[in-house]
Amino acid sequence: MKRPLVRLGLRARLLAAGALIVLVPAAPSFSQSAVDEIAKYRQQLQDGNPAELWEARGEALWKTKRGPKNVSMEACDLGKGAGVVKGAYAELPRYFADADRVMDLETRLVHCMTTQQGFSFAEATKRPFGAGASRSDFEALAAWITSESKGVTMNVALAHPKEREAYQLGEKMFYFRGGPHDFACATCHGETGKRIRLQDLPNLTEKAGAQLAYTTWPAYRVSQGELRTFQWRLNDCYRQQRFPELKFTSDASIALTAFLAHNANGAAFNAPAIKR
Amino acid sequence: MNSRRSTRAILAIAAVAAGCASMSDQEASQKALQLMKASFSERGQAKLDRLDQDEAQRLCSKPPSHELSKETSARIEKENLASIRYPADGKLIGDWKSGERIAQNGQGKQFNDDPKRPSGANCYACHQLSRQEISFGTIGPSLYQYGKLRGTSEAIQRYTYGKVYNSQGFTACSNMPRFGHNGILTEQQMKDVTALLLDPESPVNK
Numbered sequence: 001m002k003r004p005l006v007r008l009g010l011r012a013r014l015l016a017a018g019a020l021i022v023l024v025p026a027a028p029s030f031s032q033s034a035v036d037e038i039a040k041y042r043q044q045l046q047d048g049n050p051a052e053l054w055e056a057r058g059e060a061l062w063k064t065k066r067g068p069k070n071v072s073m074e075a076c077d078l079g080k081g082a083g084v085v086k087g088a089y090a091e092l093p094r095y096f097a098d099a100d101r102v103m104d105l106e107t108r109l110v111h112c113m114t115t116q117q118g119f120s121f122a123e124a125t126k127r128p129f130g131a132g133a134s135r136s137d138f139e140a141l142a143a144w145i146t147s148e149s150k151g152v153t154m155n156v157a158l159a160h161p162k163e164r165e166a167y168q169l170g171e172k173m174f175y176f177r178g179g180p181h182d183f184a185c186a187t188c189h190g191e192t193g194k195r196i197r198l199q200d201l202p203n204l205t206e207k208a209g210a211q212l213a214y215t216t217w218p219a220y221r222v223s224q225g226e227l228r229t230f231q232w233r234l235n236d237c238y239r240q241q242r243f244p245e246l247k248f249t250s251d252a253s254i255a256l257t258a259f260l261a262h263n264a265n266g267a268a269f270n271a272p273a274i275k276r
Numbered sequence: 277m278n279s280r281r282s283t284r285a286i287l288a289i290a291a292v293a294a295g296c297a298s299m300s301d302q303e304a305s306q307k308a309l310q311l312m313k314a315s316f317s318e319r320g321q322a323k324l325d326r327l328d329q330d331e332a333q334r335l336c337s338k339p340p341s342h343e344l345s346k347e348t349s350a351r352i353e354k355e356n357l358a359s360i361r362y363p364a365d366g367k368l369i370g371d372w373k374s375g376e377r378i379a380q381n382g383q384g385k386q387f388n389d390d391p392k393r394p395s396g397a398n399c400y401a402c403h404q405l406s407r408q409e410i411s412f413g414t415i416g417p418s419l420y421q422y423g424k425l426r427g428t429s430e431a432i433q434r435y436t437y438g439k440v441y442n443s444q445g446f447t448a449c450s451n452m453p454r455f456g457h458n459g460i461l462t463e464q465q466m467k468d469v470t471a472l473l474l475d476p477e478s479p480v481n482k
Contacts, residue, residue, distance in 0.1 A: 197411045245319040
């Protein structure tokens with residue numbers, strides 16, 4: 001019941017910030033002042049992040065007995081031992097011997113839902129991304145679990161050969177040009193200081209850009225009123241690249257995540273964030 | 277085909293012989309493609325054949341550290357230049373007002389787009405064009421005053437239309453989509469975008 005109120009407040013602030021942007025005169029100096037106003041708008045967003053609502057729901061979901069086996073997820077091993085959530089996200093994706101596979105957070109959650117709670121894969125993955133009243137458990141769980149890594153230094157080790165292979169294949173994917181528009185991830189994220197329309201583009205081939213981008217997902221997207229995970233980020237980038245749809249928790253999605261997460265090593269994790 | 281297959285076989289043997297822990301670059305490319313084919317699903321108009329690369333896409337899928345040789349770049353440009361089809365009526369300048377709408381429109385070819393509606397070119401995503409539109413990207417160069425600076429000679433018209441049709445005919449591995457070559461824009465749309473760039477009445481040249 002609290003949720004719509006928070007959103008209203010946010011929308012009002014958004015409108016106010018939008019009005020500032022519109023008032024900027026279209027003079028030759030427009031570029032800098034528009035950029036300044038957008039920076040101000042982004043700053044204004046920081047004082048209240050509705051991601052907290054997803055975090056609270058995610059923590060409750062983690063602790064609630066669910067599924068055919070009626071157990072909670074508290075025995076789920078996210079890589080640092082059964083039930084250990086603190087700092088786990090900063091080391092994902094990683095190799096899990098019990099599945100003989102490199103997994104990112106969402107893939108590991110599906111693993112626990114199927115092996116421990118007894119859900120079928122189809123049931124567990126029926127709603128990867130939320131849309132209004134149709135909410136995604138993954139977005140809530142990811143919000144809470146990632147919030148437990150806030151301030152933790154990113155450390156995706158690549159100690160296992162399969163982790164190194166995932167990284168290598170993820171790098172290949174990053175530069176892979178395809179589709180009717182010839183777009184690769186690198187088309188938009190391979191140079192520093194570029195933007196698409198007025199949106200700044202992080203250079204993911206450089207340490208600073210990779211760190212800034214990766215450590216600020218998941219994020220509450222103001223324009224969508226939803227909390228979005230890294231799986232969503234990749235899915236929607238590929239949509240705009242004009243590729244077919246990236247399957248939720250597919251090996252390619254994990255490989256690309258491994259590449260991007262490892263490149264962010266050394267930075268303090270800082271999500272769930274809030275973005276336009 | 278045969279030579280590629282045998283190259284692959286030789287590489288595989290070499291990898292086994294060396295007891296390689298990590299994959300060769302070519303092996304990794306092959307494996308990444310297989311991985312992607314298994315990890316994407318067809319949706320709407322976006323079929324899996326969008327992962328089948330043509331030669332330019334394959335050669336341009338390299339990190340900046342792997343610079344293409346001059347010969348390879350020249351070959352890509354030659355082949356792409358040869359693909360350009362100029363309008364049969366010889367007219368390259370359409371309606372700049374329609375061109376402006378095409379330049380603003382970012383829809384088309386995404387899996388959630390209606391394939392019956394014409395695609396946009398979304399020029400503003402990457403280029404500055406008119407002075408009035410302040411929401412422009414910077415991946416490509418500014419095209420403000422494009423026609424005013426270059427004039428509207430037939431050679432410039434042909435270059436401009438050709439660049440929109442297939443950017444890689446002029447610059448191998450350009451980031452710019454090949455709008456005509458890949459069937460994103462129609463002939464009339466490309467004439468209209470050419471008009472947006474060259475017509476003296478277009479806001480680009482004011």
